[in-house]
Amino acid sequence: MSHPATPPAARGGAFVTTRWSCVLEARGASPAARAALGELCAAYWSPVFRFLCCEGRSEDIARELTQEFFARMLAGDSLAHADPAQGRFRSYLLGAVKHFLADQRQREGALKRGGGTTTLPLPGPGDTEVTGCGEIADVTAMVPDSYFDRQWAFTLMDRALTRLAEEMAADDKSTQFNRLKPWLVGDALALSQSEAARELRLSEGAVKVAIHRLRKRFREILREEVAQTIPAGTDISGELRYLVEVLATG
Amino acid sequence: MNTQLNLNPCPQCGTPIPGDAPQGLCPRCVLARAATPTEGGSPAGGRLVAPALEVVAAAFPTLEILELLGFGGMGVVYKARQPQLGRLVALKLLPQSLGADPAFAERFQREARCLARLHHPNIVNVYEFGQSGGFCYLLLEYVDGVNLRQAMQAGRFSPKEALAIVPAICGALQYAHEQGVLHRDIKPENILLDTQGTVKLADFGIAKLLREPGDTHAELTLTQTGSRLGTPHYMAPEQVENPGSVDHRADIYSLGVVFYELLTGELPLGRFAAPSAKADLDARVDAIVFRALAKERELRQQSAGEVRTDVEGLSQAQPPGAGGSRAVSDAAPNPWPHRLFWLLLGLVVLPVAAVIAAILAPILMKGGVRSFGGLIVALVPMVAGAALVLGYRQSRPGAAQAQPRAAWNPWPRRVFWSVIGLVVLPGLLIVIGLIVPIVAFRQHPLPPAIDSSLPEAADGGLPNPLPAPNAKLPAVLPAGPSGPSPSARKRQLAGEQLEMLRKQAEVGLVAPRGQEILGAERDLAVAEAEVRGDAAAVAAARLTYANSILAIMQRLFDNGKVSASELYSAKTAVADAEIASQQFPPAGTNTVTPLPR
Numbered sequence A: 001m002s003h004p005a006t007p008p009a010a011r012g013g014a015f016v017t018t019r020w021s022c023v024l025e026a027r028g029a030s031p032a033a034r035a036a037l038g039e040l041c042a043a044y045w046s047p048v049f050r051f052l053c054c055e056g057r058s059e060d061i062a063r064e065l066t067q068e069f070f071a072r073m074l075a076g077d078s079l080a081h082a083d084p085a086q087g088r089f090r091s092y093l094l095g096a097v098k099h100f101l102a103d104q105r106q107r108e109g110a111l112k113r114g115g116g117t118t119t120l121p122l123p124g125p126g127d128t129e130v131t132g133c134g135e136i137a138d139v140t141a142m143v144p145d146s147y148f149d150r151q152w153a154f155t156l157m158d159r160a161l162t163r164l165a166e167e168m169a170a171d172d173k174s175t176q177f178n179r180l181k182p183w184l185v186g187d188a189l190a191l192s193q194s195e196a197a198r199e200l201r202l203s204e205g206a207v208k209v210a211i212h213r214l215r216k217r218f219r220e221i222l223r224e225e226v227a228q229t230i231p232a233g234t235d236i237s238g239e240l241r242y243l244v245e246v247l248a249t250g
Numbered sequence B: 001m002n003t004q005l006n007l008n009p010c011p012q013c014g015t016p017i018p019g020d021a022p023q024g025l026c027p028r029c030v031l032a033r034a035a036t037p038t039e040g041g042s043p044a045g046g047r048l049v050a051p052a053l054e055v056v057a058a059a060f061p062t063l064e065i066l067e068l069l070g071f072g073g074m075g076v077v078y079k080a081r082q083p084q085l086g087r088l089v090a091l092k093l094l095p096q097s098l099g100a101d102p103a104f105a106e107r108f109q110r111e112a113r114c115l116a117r118l119h120h121p122n123i124v125n126v127y128e129f130g131q132s133g134g135f136c137y138l139l140l141e142y143v144d145g146v147n148l149r150q151a152m153q154a155g156r157f158s159p160k161e162a163l164a165i166v167p168a169i170c171g172a173l174q175y176a177h178e179q180g181v182l183h184r185d186i187k188p189e190n191i192l193l194d195t196q197g198t199v200k201l202a203d204f205g206i207a208k209l210l211r212e213p214g215d216t217h218a219e220l221t222l223t224q225t226g227s228r229l230g231t232p233h234y235m236a237p238e239q240v241e242n243p244g245s246v247d248h249r250a251d252i253y254s255l256g257v258v259f260y261e262l263l264t265g266e267l268p269l270g271r272f273a274a275p276s277a278k279a280d281l282d283a284r285v286d287a288i289v290f291r292a293l294a295k296e297r298e299l300r301q302q303s304a305g306e307v308r309t310d311v312e313g314l315s316q317a318q319p320p321g322a323g324g325s326r327a328v329s330d331a332a333p334n335p336w337p338h339r340l341f342w343l344l345l346g347l348v349v350l351p352v353a354a355v356i357a358a359i360l361a362p363i364l365m366k367g368g369v370r371s372f373g374g375l376i377v378a379l380v381p382m383v384a385g386a387a388l389v390l391g392y393r394q395s396r397p398g399a400a401q402a403q404p405r406a407a408w409n410p411w412p413r414r415v416f417w418s419v420i421g422l423v424v425l426p427g428l429l430i431v432i433g434l435i436v437p438i439v440a441f442r443q444h445p446l447p448p449a450i451d452s453s454l455p456e457a458a459d460g461g462l463p464n465p466l467p468a469p470n471a472k473l474p475a476v477l478p479a480g481p482s483g484p485s486p487s488a489r490k491r492q493l494a495g496e497q498l499e500m501l502r503k504q505a506e507v508g509l510v511a512p513r514g515q516e517i518l519g520a521e522r523d524l525a526v527a528e529a530e531v532r533g534d535a536a537a538v539a540a541a542r543l544t545y546a547n548s549i550l551a552i553m554q555r556l557f558d559n560g561k562v563s564a565s566e567l568y569s570a571k572t573a574v575a576d577a578e579i580a581s582q583q584f585p586p587a588g589t590n591t592v593t594p595l596p597r
């Protein structure tokens, strides 16, 4: 998984075109937009795969399906009618997966009946729910949307943590990262900072400083990652709050 | 399959952490924390807009403006570099509209000059100040760290950390107060902690600069910019009611609030609980905090130095349960060896003390100085025991680390007390036990006739407290009186000695009818007889004394306190005295025997 250098948007306050807004603006047509979409799909491969797994398929079949889904998405022109002002990549991806599944079912059914196959176009990003197809709704009702969103949140968190770990490693601070990352969870009163200080050969004050910086940087990276998946100008905090709610209720 | 649950509950929220949680961290807590907006990084109320880096860079061409650090202390702070000096600095800009006000600019110059004179390891240095590009600015020491608010968010302070930080703040405050500078806005945001753990007080006097009574313009500007004018929770009551009257004791109140918050994680609002009820603390901390938080400033500590002394005093006598500061704990040796040390000492010292007592007791008990002997027998082990307890407690694990960042090392102090307890005190007791009887005997020397037969006493060495039974009384007294004046002097001395011994007997230093008093009575009777030239009376007095001693010895022998040979000596002495007195007609006896009792 590649992690292209992200401009320090949060720090400089400068406006940065995010990947998803790049995709939306070009309606997925420009080479840059295709590249950006490719990166996004690579990044959020896992929620789709897990969603497909959860429907009761074996991992191998789910993997194959996922491959096929992304291949079709990247080849198609489903974004031609995308509205740049609305829609998040998360919602778009979920809608596309559901549509893909419905289509898949239809094709399987058609094959059984011996008929020809027609491929439904993937929905545009503004279509958060796939309407007018009761069959599709039935299929996806087995796995709630929140399951996909939960997996999405996990992936988002994993990406941010991995980037943070890489940054720390570049600063020769892998040990520090591994020792202090539990404090990303919270104050974790049971954990002894003095013990961590001893192990890292730091003063307790220095550990507090390090924890503060780790959290600050994690927050920055996480917001940058979220920003990549939402249209420019959308409230990053709002998307984060939604994911926190999904996790809390799940 | 994806929802397989890890049995580990999240330490924060208690729910099980999903098995596929990234890095094993609870996703709901990690994201919830990261989604919570932080304070400190954004202006209060969001109305203060930081000038863009390019604008600042244009206003300060000699600086490399690196990044926006945040909002605080009534202004915007940037991280910058001075290329010539190759050092990082913090550039604080006050709201631009203030710089446009000539009255404010003048006051700024005046106040900043005072601040720039403060040089203390726990105060953020002011390198430079002035006006540039329309900004009033302060060029400050760059502190690579966090403020106490951020540090508290990174994790609650342990009592020992809190107790280590407060003295450093006190030191900085005491210094500034001595220079006539009040802080006026002490709060966690203004207390910085660098990566070395050093505490630095920031924004001295800025509050006053921006809150000069009567300056509505500055107030208005700050209100408009959304800067928090006061931090009421940290302000002393008099600071809210009558800002013009504040003195350094307002800073002490604010320090008390910070101290309370460091210890408990809460503000002392309303009827607040004692810190020791909220944290594992020495209850004496409560008194210090409550005193600093007194509504009446007369009741507070009267100087920051006093707070410091109070806090440092805690860890010296009876340390709180948790350990101490990093400064000392780094240097402090592992307490375990000390425990062993004290244990060994106990095993060695107690028996030695007992042996000393056992050797000394019979020697001293033999004489009439039973009380001293008994005292030593009782006290030597007692003192040794007390010293051991003291030493053991001071070397408890954790006790050594409980010292705040004080300059002194606790070790010499412990050694000092151990030496006092183990060596000096028992030694002193032994010496006293030996000297008092010597002095007592010197004050009533035996009559010369007997002295000559008692070489130990004449040497000035340990006098034999039982002179009579051991003394071979001369069968025949020296012929005739040796002249009126020596005999008279001797009688006077004997009288004085008897008088003194009776007084000592009243306070229990000698037995009322013990050997000393009997001996003195004998001496007086003999001296009187000698003055009269009455050899018969002398012999009779000695016989009386010998009989009294025999009675005492008999009782002591019955109680197993003296040996048979000692009793034999007493009997022999009586026989010798009888022989001596038989040389005189019995009529003389009745002139001597009735002595005043």
Ligand SMILES: [Zn+2]
Binding pocket: B010, B011, B012, B013, B014, B015, B026, B027, B028, B029, B030
């Ligand atoms: Zn949790």
